[in-house]
Amino acid sequence: MAGKEIIDTLYADVHRLMKLHSDAVKRAEELHRINEKQAAKIRALQEQAKRDKEELARLEMAAALNGSDRDKSAARAQVNRLLREVDKCIALVSDRI
Numbered sequence: 001m002a003g004k005e006i007i008d009t010l011y012a013d014v015h016r017l018m019k020l021h022s023d024a025v026k027r028a029e030e031l032h033r034i035n036e037k038q039a040a041k042i043r044a045l046q047e048q049a050k051r052d053k054e055e056l057a058r059l060e061m062a063a064a065l066n067g068s069d070r071d072k073s074a075a076r077a078q079v080n081r082l083l084r085e086v087d088k089c090i091a092l093v094s095d096r097i
Helices: 002-065 069-096
Strands: none
Touching: 002 069
């Protein structure tokens, strides 16, 4: 009889472990779905932050152009830096064509 009890105990333990494994797999799938949703939210927020920074830069540039002579001078310097950067990009693209 002792052998039958051991087998029954092992059988119950195996079934319990199989249930725990099944539950863990389901939970892992659920967490993966949650993670994907959060990653999508993060990407959307990063894109929004990028757009907001660009808009802020445009607004600061507009304010500088409408401001004092010192602000206008700083704005001109920034525009000139941006134009030089654009020229460099055009030159790089032209070299590859």
